[in-house]
Structure formats: C-alpha cells, structure tokens
Amino acid sequence: MSALLKIRSRRDQMSAIERRIADFVLDNAQLLRDYSSQQLANALGISQSSVVKFCQKLGFKGYPDLKYSIGEAVARADNGDEPVNDADADVDSDDAMACDLWRRKTEAEEETRSINPPDTVTAVAAAIAAAADGGKVFLIGLGADDIRARAFALRLSLLGILAVHNFDPAHMAASVSAANAGDVLLVFSEHGKPPPLCYIARYFRERQGTVISITRHTSNPLRAYANLALLVSAHDDRAHIEPLLYHSALQHLLDRVFVLVCEAGREEQLQANLERLQPMLEP
Incomplete structure (x- = not known):
C-alpha cells in the first residue's frame, strides 16, 4: 500500500x-x-x-x-508504473492515453475498495434488502450525482424494490414525509456539502429511517447525518481526468452493493422483470 x-x-x-x-x-x-x-x-x-x-x-x-x-x-x-521498452516506442499516443487512463481507474478502484470495509458494504446491501420487504428506498442526487442516483434506482426497481427517486430537494423532502422506520435514503453527493441534502438526511433520521451517504473520502457535513457511509477515493491533478476516475470507482462500488442485494434472493425477480421488459426494447 x-x-x-x-x-x-x-x-x-x-x-x-x-x-x-x-x-x-x-x-x-x-x-x-x-x-x-x-x-x-x-x-x-x-x-x-x-x-x-x-x-x-x-x-x-x-x-x-x-x-x-x-x-x-x-x-x-x-x-507510470511500467518500465519503458522497445515495444513501447511503437505504441501511438492514443494507446498510451488509453493505458494510462485504465491504470488510473484501476488505482482509484483499488483505493476505494481499501477504504470501504467489507462489513460496511455488506451492511449497506443488508439495509437495502431489508427495506425492500414492505418498505421503500429513497434516492437523491444533484447535478451529475443525479445521474448515478437515477441509474441505481432503476437497477433496484428491476429487483422488485420500491425505489423513490427525485432530483428536486423540495419534492424529495415532501416524499420523505411518508418515510417509515426501516426505510432507506441513499444520498449521492460527491463533496457532501449541499445544505438541502443535509436537511433531507437529518429529517429522514428523525423519521427513524437509515441514511446512506455516497461521497468522496473527505470530512463533509452529509457524512455526519449518515448511519452508513460509502466512500470514493479518486485523485488526479488533471481536471478532465479526476471526474472520470470518480465515476469509475463509484460505479464499481455500487456494483458490489447491487450484486449483494441481488444475491439476497432476488435473482428470479430480476430475470422476470428483464424478460417482461425485453419486448418493449426490441425494434
């Protein structure tokens, strides 16, 4: 390390x-x-x-x-970690860029995996699976974070889980008023600072729900309101590269959670939903 x-x-x-x-x-x-x-x-x-x-x-x-x-x-x-040899001299700039990007993504994923103990990832999956039995899973993110929240909400829906997704804090605050003990709120926020999201997380805790924050591995206000925290480590001095590393590491982390939830007895539901949706997607 x-x-x-x-x-x-x-x-x-x-x-x-x-x-x-x-x-x-x-x-x-x-x-x-x-x-x-x-x-x-x-x-x-x-x-x-x-x-x-x-x-x-x-x-x-x-x-x-x-x-x-x-x-x-x-x-x-x-x-770069690899020594340069004669064969490397023949690699064009595009291939070199692709290799470097892949290496940096791999490093970000490894760092992210190291700061999220298996017990934490398992606890997040267990909370979602428990909420699925008669409860609800709320998801919110602002800006680019909403893309990840929306995609994860869709995947949970394919497992037969009632996923309440919203990108408007006001609408989500209204939706959260219907939350019950055992429900789960997933809050996607790279930097964990937007006051509206902190307010929603605090309100959800008051409703006896479980708050799960998904942020960078930094101290931030949102983590203070979370029962469980998923953390992402992705660093690069290049402004156009760092968001790519963050998204890649975050996606792998969410994939781990999804697999655990799916394997908690929801494979048949997923297969049934995929078969039902397939005719709608065929030309």
Whole structure:
C-alpha cells in the first residue's frame, strides 16, 4: 500500500492534529520534498514531535522515510508504473492515453475498495434488502450525482424494490414525509456539502429511517447525518481526468452493493422483470 493511500485510508481514525498533517500532506504531496519536518510543523503551527509521531504511527521510521515513500508514489503517478521498452516506442499516443487512463481507474478502484470495509458494504446491501420487504428506498442526487442516483434506482426497481427517486430537494423532502422506520435514503453527493441534502438526511433520521451517504473520502457535513457511509477515493491533478476516475470507482462500488442485494434472493425477480421488459426494447 502506497504512503498516500495509507494516509487516506486511516484518516478517519486519526486525531485532530493528525488529520491536519494528513490533509496537508495529501494536498501538497508533490511539494513535500521541499519541506523539512520542522518546516512542515511550522506551516501547521504544531510541534516537530507531532510530525514525527504521525510518521511513526503510519509505520515509517520517521519523516525522511515518509517523504521518500511519498516521492516514489508521486513519481509513479507522473511516469507510470511500467518500465519503458522497445515495444513501447511503437505504441501511438492514443494507446498510451488509453493505458494510462485504465491504470488510473484501476488505482482509484483499488483505493476505494481499501477504504470501504467489507462489513460496511455488506451492511449497506443488508439495509437495502431489508427495506425492500414492505418498505421503500429513497434516492437523491444533484447535478451529475443525479445521474448515478437515477441509474441505481432503476437497477433496484428491476429487483422488485420500491425505489423513490427525485432530483428536486423540495419534492424529495415532501416524499420523505411518508418515510417509515426501516426505510432507506441513499444520498449521492460527491463533496457532501449541499445544505438541502443535509436537511433531507437529518429529517429522514428523525423519521427513524437509515441514511446512506455516497461521497468522496473527505470530512463533509452529509457524512455526519449518515448511519452508513460509502466512500470514493479518486485523485488526479488533471481536471478532465479526476471526474472520470470518480465515476469509475463509484460505479464499481455500487456494483458490489447491487450484486449483494441481488444475491439476497432476488435473482428470479430480476430475470422476470428483464424478460417482461425485453419486448418493449426490441425494434
């Protein structure tokens, strides 16, 4: 496990000071080589010993060891993991781009899998499956997040689960008024900050429902209202690449949940719905 991934995966278990160090390191990984442990401590307004203890708690001998490991991780991200050989010289730019994109997606999926313990993914699937027996599953997302919420709502519907999807916070707030204990609310929000979604999550908790947030692996208000949290780790300095990594890692995470729900005795319902819908889709 790379140093950066180790920091991301353990951040939620860190103290307040350790989280400050972790956030600074993650945000400034490429510049860390220019910082000594004392300079890092000064930048954060903490003691040098706090920096050293942070490194040792992650399993490194000290700050130089951590800095070297992060430097290697940054170099691999910049240059790719595979050595260049003569055959690579014949690969055109399109193939090189495709390989790099696939590698970055794979890394994002691996990081996302590492920060979502199997018990959490199983608990999310179990909550959805339990709500399906006479209950409802509400889903909401704003903007691009609505695309993921809508697609997942459709897949749940194919399993015979009553999925209440809405992209309008006002309409969803009205729908949530009919929620009962045991119902589930899935809130899709990459950054977990929109106040309307936080309000809906809080209201749903008051109705004794189970709130499941799907956000980035960051501290955000929405996670504070969630009973269960699914987290996505996808990072790239290129603004046009990072959303692709996020979507890819999120999709794989949702696929894991869907498979668990489907295998909880809903395969026959799925097959029956697919056979009934097929004539509508044929030309």
